[in-house]
Amino acid sequence: MSTQKRIAKNTLILYCRLLLTVGVSLYTVRVVLNTLGVEDYGVYSVVGGLVALLAFLPLAMASATQRYFSFALGAKDEEKLRTTFTVNWVLYACIALLALLVLETAGLWYVKEHLRIPAARVDAVSELYHYSVLIFMASIFTSPFMAIIIAHEDMQIYAYVSIVEALLKLFVTYLLVHLPGDKLPLYGLLLFAVAVLNAAIYIGICMRRYAECQFRVFYWNKTLLREILGFTGWTLFGQLTTVVRSHAVTILLNQMFNPAVVAARAIALQVRNQTTMFSQNFNTSLYPPIIKSWAAGDKEEMYSLVFTGSKITFFLMWLLALPLFIEMDVVLALWLKSPPEGTALFARLALAESLIAAISLPLMTAARASGKVRLYELTLGAMQLAIFPASWLVLKVWQEPWMVFGVAVMVNALMFVARLLIVNYLVGLPVEAFFRRVGGAIFTVVLVSAMVSFGIAYLLPEGLVYSVLVVFASLGISSVCVYFWGLDIAWRMRLRIAIRKKLSGV
Numbered sequence: 231m232s233t234q235k236r237i238a239k240n241t242l243i244l245y246c247r248l249l250l251t252v253g254v255s256l257y258t259v260r261v262v263l264n265t266l267g268v269e270d271y272g273v274y275s276v277v278g279g280l281v282a283l284l285a286f287l288p289l290a291m292a293s294a295t296q297r298y299f300s301f302a303l304g305a306k307d308e309e310k311l312r313t314t315f316t317v318n319w320v321l322y323a324c325i326a327l328l329a330l331l332v333l334e335t336a337g338l339w340y341v342k343e344h345l346r347i348p349a350a351r352v353d354a355v356s357e358l359y360h361y362s363v364l365i366f367m368a369s370i371f372t373s374p375f376m377a378i379i380i381a382h383e384d385m386q387i388y389a390y391v392s393i394v395e396a397l398l399k400l401f402v403t404y405l406l407v408h409l410p411g412d413k414l415p416l417y418g419l420l421l422f423a424v425a426v427l428n429a430a431i432y433i434g435i436c437m438r439r440y441a442e443c444q445f446r447v448f449y450w451n452k453t454l455l456r457e458i459l460g461f462t463g464w465t466l467f468g469q470l471t472t473v474v475r476s477h478a479v480t481i482l483l484n485q486m487f488n489p490a491v492v493a494a495r496a497i498a499l500q501v502r503n504q505t506t507m508f509s510q511n512f513n514t515s516l517y518p519p520i521i522k523s524w525a526a527g528d529k530e531e532m533y534s535l536v537f538t539g540s541k542i543t544f545f546l547m548w549l550l551a552l553p554l555f556i557e558m559d560v561v562l563a564l565w566l567k568s569p570p571e572g573t574a575l576f577a578r579l580a581l582a583e584s585l586i587a588a589i590s591l592p593l594m595t596a597a598r599a600s601g602k603v604r605l606y607e608l609t610l611g612a613m614q615l616a617i618f619p620a621s622w623l624v625l626k627v628w629q630e631p632w633m634v635f636g637v638a639v640m641v642n643a644l645m646f647v648a649r650l651l652i653v654n655y656l657v658g659l660p661v662e663a664f665f666r667r668v669g670g671a672i673f674t675v676v677l678v679s680a681m682v683s684f685g686i687a688y689l690l691p692e693g694l695v696y697s698v699l700v701v702f703a704s705l706g707i708s709s710v711c712v713y714f715w716g717l718d719i720a721w722r723m724r725l726r727i728a729i730r731k732k733l734s735g736v
Contacts, residue, residue, distance in 0.1 A: 251396040252504050259500050260566055261403040262417065263493070268570060270414050272489030273347055273355060275496035276480060281333060281362040288373040291322060293469075294462040295374045297521055297598050298454075299381035304522030311442040313449040317458055318374055326370045333363045346484055354414045361418030368425035375432040378440060383518050387439075391431055398424045461601055468607035471614035478618050479634050482625065490570045491631050497562075497569060498576030498635075505550050506584045513543050513591040520592065524599035524657070532596065533659055538721070539592035540668045545675065545712045547588045551581045552679060552708050553701040556687045560697040572632060579635030586642040589672065593653050600656045609652060613645050667718075674715040679708040 263271050295318050302310040341359050342352065379388050402420040406413060436443040476499075484492050516539045523532040554561060558577055562569040597606040620641070621634040653659045683704035690696040713722065 250393055252507060254396040254400045255500070255504055256565060258399055258403045259497070261407065263497075263566060265403075265406055266413055266417070268493050269348075269489045270351075272484075272491075272493040272496065273345075273351065274358065274414065274417070275492055276345060276484050277341065277355060277359050278362055281337065281359070281366050288322075288325070288370045291318065291325060291370075291462060292373040292377040293465050293598065294318070294458055295377040296381050296517060297461065297601070298458060299378055300518045300521035301525045301601075303381060303518070304525030308442070309449075310454070312444075313451045313454055314458075315378075315442045315444075316449040317451065317455050320455075321458065321462065322370060322374055326367060329370065330363070330367060333366070337363070345481075351414070354412050357415035358418040361415065361422045364422045365418070365425045368422070368429045372425075372429040372432050375436040375443070378436055378443065379432070380514060381518055382440065383515075384439075385515060387435060391428070391435070394431065395424065395428045398427065457601070461598075461603060464603045464607040465598070468603075468611045468614075471611035475614045475617040475638070479621050479638075482618070482622060483631055483634070486625055486629075487631055491572065494570035494573040494576055495631070497566065497573050498580045501554070501562075501577040502580035502584050505547060505554065505581060506588070510543075510591065512546055513539065513595070516543075516592055517595050520595045521599050524596075529658065532599070532657070533663075536592045536596050536653075536659060537664065537667050539595075540589050540664070541671055541716060543591050544585065544588045544672055545708075545716050547585055548676065548679075549705060549708050549712070551585055552683055553704040554578075554581060556683060556700055556704060557697045560694065575632050576635060579632060579639060583635065583639045583642050586639070586646055589668070590646050590649050593649050593659075596657055596659060597649070597653050602656060606649070606652045606656065609648055610645055613641055613648065617641050671716045675708070675711045678715070679704070679711040682707050 262274075266274060295314070298314045298318075299311065302314055338356070338359060341355065345355070347355050376388065399421070402417075402424060405420055406417055409416060480492060480495060483495055516535060520532055520535050520539075523529075523535060555578055558574045562573055562577070566573075597603060617638055620637045624633040624637060625631070650659075650661055650664060654661050683700070686703050687700045690700060
């Protein structure tokens, strides 16, 4: 199977998974918000965010696992596959112990002493925190096996397990509503049970399916260990800065505003995260081929994948983001009935930030393909860290919570330029060709589709029926613009052939 056909197949599988998981996620947020209440939901977001400050650990390791497994697969090196598995597992065990120590000492102290929570809820919040730590520990042992599955491009397995996890979380919301007791710690306990079961499924599948996933023989290589540690160390820094700038800003809002503001930010980030999944799924399919192309020495194929990937990841998100920009208030009202004040503005700004990041997803993969990530992570990480003091400064001066999103949008625009220049330095990706083939197409699609869609929304009267018309009209207009101005002739030809085959039943 050709690389492009394999990417298309894997993307389709991931989208089938996404349709269910997004629906379940949106529904569970609504049920959990109504069951816990705005105040407890805000507390849950802060506590979960505090634990997630260490989420950069498994994320960075998973990135290293996926990179080195994909590289070994591209080079067809069976011995290196087995060694990579052993080395990574030793590192994951060390990370798990480190995370447990930090979270149950410094983290627990911060929760009890510094979080702004009602006095009557201290015990419940402490119990929730312990469950959140256990969920995080389960995620550490899940992430390497998830990365291995993705490196092998077995997306159907990844999709099936994700669907099972989504259904289990749906069942959790049912239990949360009907079981007695304090709902806040109960929710943490139920999510922990799901996390353990999910980890067991991933580990069991990999141990049975892939020969390199075994514990019978201990493969070790100090050179590979140093190489992975160097790659992981800088990736850890990059992931840490991403987590800090997101969750530390949430804690900052907790310190300066009421829980309703924190809840509004949490909901806005949910909207952003669910929308971003549509572009991230395509990038998940794209990650292994980019690494394998670099490992095989095929730079032109790699550049082509990055150009095409940057456009498509953006367009996949833009198709959903545009109608949300226009009708965000209506969507939130239908979804949550009574969303916290300011949620719509927060969500629009969060989407703007994610649209900029969507273009960069294949660039991130290209930077990591070389294995020399120090310059990349140090530069981008420093820019990420700058978001936190900048947010603190604007809140001190203007005291408007929406401005933290504005800061993130501006910094992300600067990060995109820096990322492109660094990738050019690391792997030789031509900057001029990127702007010509990617930037020009994106600018045209955004300008034309936004002007026409906002114009239709302005001309139509208010009302639910008209809002639905605007949503479908903007989707159609964006799709047409993407087809004629976003895709090149070769991709339009492939799309027409694929549609003809489906219609003719071939």
